[in-house]
Amino acid sequence: MKKIQRYKRELDVSYALGASLTFELVKRHPEWVTRIFLSSSADLSEGMIKLKDLFEEHRVWVETNDKAFNILSPKGNCFVIGEFKKTSFSLEKYSHIVLANPSDAGNLGTIIRTAVGFGITDIAIIKPAVDFYNPAVIRASMGAAFHVRVEYFDTIEDYTSKFPDNERYAFMLSASIAITDVIVKEPFSLIFGNEAAGLPDEYMSFCTPVVIKHTDKIDSLNLPMAVGIAVYEFTKKLGCVF
Amino acid sequence: MKKIQRYKRELDVSYALGASLTFELVKRHPEWVTRIFLSSSADLSEGMIKLKDLFEEHRVWVETNDKAFNILSPKGNCFVIGEFKKTSFSLEKYSHIVLANPSDAGNLGTIIRTAVGFGITDIAIIKPAVDFYNPAVIRASMGAAFHVRVEYFDTIEDYTSKFPDNERYAFMLSASIAITDVIVKEPFSLIFGNEAAGLPDEYMSFCTPVVIKHTDKIDSLNLPMAVGIAVYEFTKKLGCVF
Known part of the structure; x- marks a missing residue:
């Protein structure tokens, strides 16, 4: 299993910290998602159920992993983290x-x-x-x-x-x-x-x-x-x- | 001498942290200023000389006081603090x-x-x-x-x-x-x-x-x-x- 590291520019992944950001990530770019971390203290609120349905729909990998939260969100007011692969873009001729x-x-x-x-x-x-x-x-x-x-x-x-x-x-x-x-x-x-x-x-x-x-x-x-x-x-x- | 306390809503003074804020404070409202704290590591840069001239012009009380910086700006990237009395305003009929x-x-x-x-x-x-x-x-x-x-x-x-x-x-x-x-x-x-x-x-x-x-x-x-x-x-x- 891949190591979880504090974010650094050199890494090829980044993190969406929190439920609403992770929701946007999975909804918009399911193909970027590498795995989802859940805190063991995440409750079964309505929002969380909606989120789990979305995870299932897009078949993203979900794991309960409290260590991830200690490393990535030490202040601790976050119960879901989406890990995703960074993408390189090449702009086209728009504004x-x-x-x-x-x-x-x-x-x-x-x-x-x-x-x-x-x-x-x-x-x-x-x-x-x-x-x-x-x-x-x-x-x-x-x-x-x-x-x-x-x-x-x-x-x-x-x-x-x-x-x-x-x-x-x-x-x-x-x-x-x-x-x-x-x-x-x-x-x-x-x-x-x-x-x-x-x-x-x-x-x-x-x-x-x-x-x-x-x-x-x-x-x-x-x-x-x-x-x-x-x-x-x-x-x-x-x-x-x- | 009045005690220096970490800012709280209940206090009747507040603080302008840093040289440019203190400059604005003294220039705009010299009558609010109760005292100015200088750090012993404040250098004699051009900005600081301009500031000291302004302090002199308005005859505000200036003291070198490193303790004030430990209390009010513990992160320590600030060399001047302006303490000032809070004012109550009553709005008039403008926009x-x-x-x-x-x-x-x-x-x-x-x-x-x-x-x-x-x-x-x-x-x-x-x-x-x-x-x-x-x-x-x-x-x-x-x-x-x-x-x-x-x-x-x-x-x-x-x-x-x-x-x-x-x-x-x-x-x-x-x-x-x-x-x-x-x-x-x-x-x-x-x-x-x-x-x-x-x-x-x-x-x-x-x-x-x-x-x-x-x-x-x-x-x-x-x-x-x-x-x-x-x-x-x-x-x-x-x-x-x-």
Whole structure:
């Protein structure tokens, strides 16, 4: 039997911690699931019965294994864990969110949740960056992580050479074009910098620089908020109906 | 000399942890400051010299006190702490954000940061709720907490009786009016429920129910995101320029 290890980037599996995340995982990607761990203290609530039915339907391997919880969820408020195989994605020519060097797992999860909420399911990430498969990302996404394709690129040039024809909008505080005035063309790439540093000025030379204007009482919006407002506004301008 | 205690709701002081928060505190509300703690390992960086000049200008009490850091910031990546007296606010008849039973400190801080970014500085909170003066709220607000007035109410009725003439917009998933179609009247109250439960249906009877539509691949937007998009859209509809 395969060893259970604390999550590390190098592993070829990751974990959905908790019943609702595991439910999303099995429902959306049963083919990814390698095994399900149940805590011996998991009760037979209505939710748990629904979950077990789903496991049966998809014939996923389920085992009661308290050791898994000690290793993977030491804080202990979780009774189901879904182990799943990581997948590599290759983005296609749709509209994308492009995150240059995002560093915070919770932020990445929140961005994914919001993006999926507004119909954007393709995310490009420029390295170095937080690991998409970190269980903290999966958890903060509230399961939306199972609805996206994420491709990592070594540099922004690697990304732009793969998608030369996407309309590139770079969100930066020094931009002169307000988001309210942008003319949106598809497919688009909405590009955002790192939490602390934002995007460097050179992005202006190959992107339309866009700013979400705010008062001078704050230095900036936080990163998920900027991405969320941008995706909301862009899809609204295109007349997307959800 | 007054004892230094770990923060508790009952205390009449709270703490700005770190140099940039303390800077915002002293700049914005020097009259609130009771004392400043410096760590003996605080260096003489440019930022620190600027900070000391500000302390001198406002004649605030500064002491080197490593014990304060052990108690208030045990993780230890902070070299300046500003202690300040809590203030009670009484909101006036402006536009407000109304949060019914928010429970998460980080979320409240992010909401405050975004609200201030879009010019809303009056926040009503319906109890039970997280404590605005919790240092985790102040920190997540990135200092925007020093730009807002926050008033707590025991019930939503207490709030509506104080502000009977505000236009009330209740954000709820079951609403039929899309935010894009709302006609905005001022002063307004943008009302949001708790992170887990949202607003109960009875809000429909005394508010205009509004929904930020999203795909069915997510259950909901997270609370700060919903508030941020709402404040962005409402102030945009009013033609606010920042």
